Amino acid sequence: MVLRTGIIGAGYIADWHADAVKLTGAARLTAVCDLSAEAAGALAAAHGAQVFTSVEEMIAADVVDAVHICTPPQLHKALAVQCLTAGLHCLVEKPVALSLAEMEAMAEAAKASGKVLASGHNFLGVPRYERLKALVRDGTLGKFAQAEINWHFPLPPLRSGPYGLWLLREPGNLLRELGPHLYAFAVDLFGPVEVIFLDVSKPVELPGMGERPQVWRVLARAGGVELSFNISLVEIMDDRSLTIRGSSAMARLDYANDTLQISRENTADIVANPFLRQMGQAGGALREGVVNGARQLVSLNRKQPYALSFQGVVRAFYDAAAQGRPIDARFGPEAALQVTQALDDTLALLPELAAPKVPAKTRDPQPRALVIGGTGFIGRHLTRALVARGTDVRVLSRGRSGPFADLPDQVETVAVSLSDAEGLRAAMEGIEVVYNLARSLETTWEAALENDVGVAVRVAHAAQAAGVKRLVYTGTIASYDMSDPGQTITEATGFDEDMSDRNLYARSKAECERRLMQMHRDTGLPVTIARPGIVVGPGGPLQHWGIGRWHGAGAVRIWGKGRNILPFVLIEDVCDGLIAMGDHPDAVGESFTLVGEPMMSARDYFDAIHQATGARIAVKPGNLHLFWAADAVKYRLKRHVLGRKGALRASLRDWKSRAHLSPFDNSKPKRVLGWQPETDRAAFIDKAITRANLFGF
Numbered sequence: 081m082v083l084r085t086g087i088i089g090a091g092y093i094a095d096w097h098a099d100a101v102k103l104t105g106a107a108r109l110t111a112v113c114d115l116s117a118e119a120a121g122a123l124a125a126a127h128g129a130q131v132f133t134s135v136e137e138m139i140a141a142d143v144v145d146a147v148h149i150c151t152p153p154q155l156h157k158a159l160a161v162q163c164l165t166a167g168l169h170c171l172v173e174k175p176v177a178l179s180l181a182e183m184e185a186m187a188e189a190a191k192a193s194g195k196v197l198a199s200g201h202n203f204l205g206v207p208r209y210e211r212l213k214a215l216v217r218d219g220t221l222g223k224f225a226q227a228e229i230n231w232h233f234p235l236p237p238l239r240s241g242p243y244g245l246w247l248l249r250e251p252g253n254l255l256r257e258l259g260p261h262l263y264a265f266a267v268d269l270f271g272p273v274e275v276i277f278l279d280v281s282k283p284v285e286l287p288g289m290g291e292r293p294q295v296w297r298v299l300a301r302a303g304g305v306e307l308s309f310n311i312s313l314v315e316i317m318d319d320r321s322l323t324i325r326g327s328s329a330m331a332r333l334d335y336a337n338d339t340l341q342i343s344r345e346n347t348a349d350i351v352a353n354p355f356l357r358q359m360g361q362a363g364g365a366l367r368e369g370v371v372n373g374a375r376q377l378v379s380l381n382r383k384q385p386y387a388l389s390f391q392g393v394v395r396a397f398y399d400a401a402a403q404g405r406p407i408d409a410r411f412g413p414e415a416a417l418q419v420t421q422a423l424d425d426t427l428a429l430l431p432e433l434a435a436p437k438v439p440a441k442t443r444d445p446q447p448r449a450l451v452i453g454g455t456g457f458i459g460r461h462l463t464r465a466l467v468a469r470g471t472d473v474r475v476l477s478r479g480r481s482g483p484f485a486d487l488p489d490q491v492e493t494v495a496v497s498l499s500d501a502e503g504l505r506a507a508m509e510g511i512e513v514v515y516n517l518a519r520s521l522e523t524t525w526e527a528a529l530e531n532d533v534g535v536a537v538r539v540a541h542a543a544q545a546a547g548v549k550r551l552v553y554t555g556t557i558a559s560y561d562m563s564d565p566g567q568t569i570t571e572a573t574g575f576d577e578d579m580s581d582r583n584l585y586a587r588s589k590a591e592c593e594r595r596l597m598q599m600h601r602d603t604g605l606p607v608t609i610a611r612p613g614i615v616v617g618p619g620g621p622l623q624h625w626g627i628g629r630w631h632g633a634g635a636v637r638i639w640g641k642g643r644n645i646l647p648f649v650l651i652e653d654v655c656d657g658l659i660a661m662g663d664h665p666d667a668v669g670e671s672f673t674l675v676g677e678p679m680m681s682a683r684d685y686f687d688a689i690h691q692a693t694g695a696r697i698a699v700k701p702g703n704l705h706l707f708w709a710a711d712a713v714k715y716r717l718k719r720h721v722l723g724r725k726g727a728l729r730a731s732l733r734d735w736k737s738r739a740h741l742s743p744f745d746n747s748k749p750k751r752v753l754g755w756q757p758e759t760d761r762a763a764f765i766d767k768a769i770t771r772a773n774l775f776g777f
Contacts, residue, residue: 081402083169086111086144088135088159089151090119093173097148098127100390106398107146113138118499122527135159139166146196146401149173152246153256157182164189164197169401171393173200174260175423176416183420187413198397198407199416201264203320205392206385208340209265212322212333215342216269222328226306227270229262229322233336234633235313238284238292239776240621243483244455251292252427254313259426262309263419265322265335268410270302273422278429282314282777287460288485290436294776298426314776315622315633338385339369441488447474449662450508450548452498452539453517455482457619458554458612458654462515463491465655476507498535501542508546513662514539515552521585525728528588536592540605550668551596551607552661557647557673557744558583559590559611563736565644570745571671581731593671600669608667612654613647613675613744617767620651622774626740627682628702633775635698640739642682642701647675647744650767653757660753672749676757679764692770708735 085107087094094112101109113132114120120131132138139162146169149159153175160170170190176199177183190197203209215221235254237245247257266273277300280293298309320336329344393411400407409415449466453459454475460483463473467490475482475493484491496503498518508514516539520532536553543551559575559582567573575594579587599605614626623630627646628638657674661667680688686699711730718727749755758764 083107083145083398083402084110084143085146085148085398086113086129086132086138087123087148087150088113088138088163089149089155089173090114090116090123091150094123094148094150096387096390097150097171097173097394098123099387100394101148102127103387104391104395104398106395106402110143111138111141116497116499118531122531135162139163139168144168146170146398148200153178154246157186160186160197161189164193164195167193167195169196169198169397171198171200171397174202174264175256175420176200176260177420178256180417180420180424183413183417187417190413196397196401196407197413197416198393198400198411199260199264199413199419200393201260201411201415201419202386202389202393203261203335204264204268204410205389205396206335206338207388207392208333208338209335211340212324212331213269215329215331216324220329220342221324221326221331224305224324224326226308227266227322227324228308228310229265230310230312230319231258231262232310232312232316232319234315234318234623234776235294236621236623238286238294238313239773240457240619241460241483242455243286243289243460244477248286248289248292251290251433252430254292255296255311255427255430256423258311259309259423260419261320261335262311263422264410264415266300266302266307266309267415267418267422269324270305270307272418273300273302273307273425275300275422275425275429278426278431280431280433283433284773284776285434286436287464287483288436288438288487289483291434293433300422315774317634318632335389336385338388436485438485439488443489445472445474445488445490445492447472447492447510448512450474450476450511450514451517452476452515453519454493456517457621458615458651458658459515459517460619461617461651462517462655462658465652465659467491469659474507474511476504498538501538504539504542505545508542508548511546511548513550513552514543514548515554515658515662517554519585520588522588523584525584525587528584529591532588533591533595537595537599540596540599540607544599544603544605549606550662551605552658553592553596553607553609554658555589555593555609555611555671556586557611557613557675557740558586558737559593560742561733561737562740562742563733565741565743567742568745569673569742571673571748581729582734582737583730584728586734586737597669606668608661608669609671610654610658610661611671611673612657613649613673614740615651615654616648616769616772617651618772620768620772620774627685628699633697635700636686637700637702638682638739639702639707640704640736640741642699642739644739644741645678645681645743646685646740648679648685648764648768649674649676650758650764652767653755657749657753657755657757660749660755664753666752670752672753672755673744673746674749674755674757675744675746676764677746677759678743679761685769688765688769689774692765693775695775704735704739705732708732711735 109127109129112120112124124131149172247253279297282294283291294313296311300307322333396408482493522528575590628636715729718724
């Protein structure tokens with residue numbers, strides 16, 4: 081029997097669940113439920129499912145036998161209890177619950193209903209973990225007394241935002257979000273975890289939100305085994321692994337890449353012993369690499385390790401639900417209870433961290449500027465720059481909290497959906513200048529038209545209805561054809577008439593600009609267009625994809641040879657330009673390209689990082705013709721093998737444009753707006769690199 085299933089919460093993680101359902105064939109996705117009909121519709125359309133905006137509607141429609149709960153964690157308990165009570169099997173994303181009491185309520189509801197409750201501890205579902213468990217059970221590793229479980233993986237939002245994410249709202253959420261991956265391994269292999277010690281370090285101060293620790297070290301024991309859990313979220317080399325050291329062998333599972341390496345002793349003499357040991361490890365690494373590479377090649381990357389981890393959970397969930405038997409213990413309520421208990425016990429040891437410096441509120445803000453996208457990198461800096469100039473600001477956000485608690489008199493945050501035309505108009509009442517920094521990264525042109533272009537036009541109509549004096553819209557220099565080193569780009573350069581062979585981001589932003597300028601000509605929309613360059617500075621990311629294709633924090637393949645001057649610009653200069661565009665009477669109906677003075681190539685930039693921080697990043701040139709050719713192969717596979725009819729293929733000149741081969745002329749904003757970007761190279765490096773905390777420590 082193939083069960084009907086629904087997904088509640090249509091965010092990023094829901095796509096992985098939906099794909100796992102499809103690829104395993106374990107169930108049929110029949111419903112997607114989200115408060116946002118647009119978000120639910122986008123996911124539902126890809127899988128032929130119905131759209132619902134309330135759980136009650138979905139349950140009443142009787143179209144599902146099971147659900148995946150993929151909402152923010154604070155909603156898990158109530159939704160799981162509601163769905164279990166209604167007779168639906170439930171798979172709940174991690175963290176399954178925010179406290180032991182919540183987890184107990186969910187487990188009790190599952191017991192009372194007789195339905196399956198599964199925890200989304202997905203890394204327990206990777207194939208190599210099954211092999212590791214077999215080695216533990218059959219004694220191959222010998223006796224063991226110690227294990228180490230690591231999550232060393234950069235978390236860029238800690239340094240560059242967005243800060244509205246649930247996992248950043250309070251310090252403990254970092255452990256609640258990532259700790260289940262580690263603790264679930266320990267519980268499954270060794271039993272209940274007794275937490276002994278916690279140390280946190282390398283705190284980072286989030287604007288208006290206080291400190292968040294970037295390194296967590298936990299000592300614990302379970303089943304007589306001494307455990308160490310390590311979490312590092314700074315810009316560090318990826319190491320998400322489980323290591324068990326036994327008397328006969330050592331096993332290291334790289335669960336993020338689904339590889340398992342065994343190091344054994346051998347009986348050779350003292351001369352051959354080290355050679356044979358190393359050759360054995362090399363052979364094991366070669367075997368794992370070949371198996372993984374072949375598996376991903378044959379499956380066209382549908383069986384990459386992260387996807388396999390979800391498929392493992394989903395398969396176990398539906399096997400139990402369809403056959404009416406208990407769920408595999410790895411994913412069952414008892415294991416989830418023990419994981420939640422360990423998390424609670426660890427957080428009870430969390431030392432007091434620096435709280436946000438929040439002054440007492442003395443008045444209500446009187447906002448004259450509205451910033452859409454105010455919690456992002458540019459939006460945060462722009463909001464604070466406006467406040468520094470005496471302008472109160474209203475920030476439009478998905479939630480009612482944001483990184484401005486230290487500015488209670490000057491900044492108010494309001495939650496309005498960008499699909500709510502009336503809500504947008506109401507948010508603009510009394511506003512003189514609207515800064516629209518919103519962007520949407522889509523995978524099809526149809527989705528871009530709806531969620532990026534449609535939003536830009538909707539915001540413009542709302543601004544006109546509210547009588548806003550100026551709308552500043554941020555486009556991108558990516559919309560230019562930057563493939564010709566002999567062509568200097570100015571605002572008069574313009575975009576191509578046909579951009580169907582450009583990447584979706586460049587094409588969509590250009591279409592937004594075209595429609596807004598048409599509204600200016602037709603209806604007098606007081607719009608000004610900003611096109612920032614490669615924005616750098618405090619709060620900006622190390623792994624900036626405007627420079628190259630990154631492979632972790634330590635390696636990057638530059639777009640092209642990396643010797644041409646790049647259009648870098650400091651974040652503070654971008655904010656100065658945006659504010660001037662909102663104020664200057666001659667800016668209406670004009671566009672301004674905000675790029676700094678010609679300073680550095682990509683190679684110069686990485687050399688400066690080395691000199692300023694001591695970190696040498698492996699930098700390799702990227703052959704743009706090869707990038708284009710590889711993309712052409714992927715395009716054909718997506719279209720003709722995977723059946724993705726909406727797949728797009730970028731042209732060679734689009735790939736060349738990523739290298740920013742064409743130089744820029746920034747004289748217009750300087751002449752018209754009086755804009756003055758940084759001219760001193762040493763000062764630029766100090767602000768863009770030295771004081772930018774690129775590595776987080």
